[in-house]
Amino acid sequence: MAQGDDPRPAGEPGEQARRSHRRERVALDRVDAGPHAPDGRGGAAGHHHVGARRHRQGGPRRPRVQQSRTGRQLTLRHGAHSAVIVELGAAVRSYAVGERTVIDGFAEQDRITGGRGQILVPWPNRIRDGRYPWDGQDLQLPLTEPAGGNAIHGLLRWVAWRVVEASGSRAVLEVPLWPQPGYPFHLHVRAEYALGESGLEVAVTARNLDASAAPLRLRPASLHHPGHRGRRPGGADRPRTDMAAHR
Known part of the structure; x- marks a missing residue:
C-alpha cells in the first residue's frame, strides 16, 4: 500500500x-x-x-406599481360633465364641466385635507370635547382634532368604502359603520353618485341595523365645503342630497 x-x-x-x-x-x-x-x-x-x-x-424586472393614496379611482362622464370618485371615504376628488373646474378637489396622490369632497357621517362639523348625551347616556368620542379638543367630521372619512356599482355616469359605494367607543351603534351607509344633464347628484342613505334609535347627521361635503368654487351649472349652489335613517 x-x-x-x-x-x-x-x-x-x-x-x-x-x-x-x-x-x-x-x-x-x-x-x-x-x-x-x-x-x-x-x-x-x-x-x-x-x-x-x-x-x-439580465431578466425582466417587475415594474414598480404606484398605487393611489386614495384607493380606486372611479371616473364618471356625461356629456361635458366629468367627475372622479375615490374609494377612500367615497370622496369626490374632482368635478368639472368642460374646461371649468367646479370644485377645488385634490390630486390622486395627495392626502385629502380640509374635508374636500368627503362624506361626513354620522355627524358633520365638530363635537366639543367629544362628549354628547344620548338616551340617558353621556358618550365620549375620541378627539380627532386634539388641538381644538373636538371630535370632527364623523367616523367614515378615512376608511375604504366598497364599490358596488361603477358605470359610465354612475357610482355606488357602501360601508358598514360598526359599534365603537363613543358611537355604540351599527349603521350601513350607502352613497350614490350620478352625472346627468343637471350636473352631479349625490344621494346618501344610512340604515340603522340596531333595534334602538341611533343619533345621525350626515353631509356630503363635495360641493359645499371650503373646496367649493362658485355656483353649480344649472343655477343651484349645492348638490341634490337625499338623507335617510331607517330602523
Missing part, C-alpha cells in the same frame, strides 16, 4: 459521513444566508446575492 493511501474503500462509512457532513454544511450555509445573515463584507448576504444574481441574469 502506497504511503498516504486510505486503507478503507471509497464507499466505507467514514468517507460517506464526511461527504454527508459537507452536504449538510453547505445546506445550512444556504439556509442561514437569509436577509439578515452577514456576508463577511458588512452587508446582508441574502440581499446582496439575490440582487447580484438578478443583475447577472
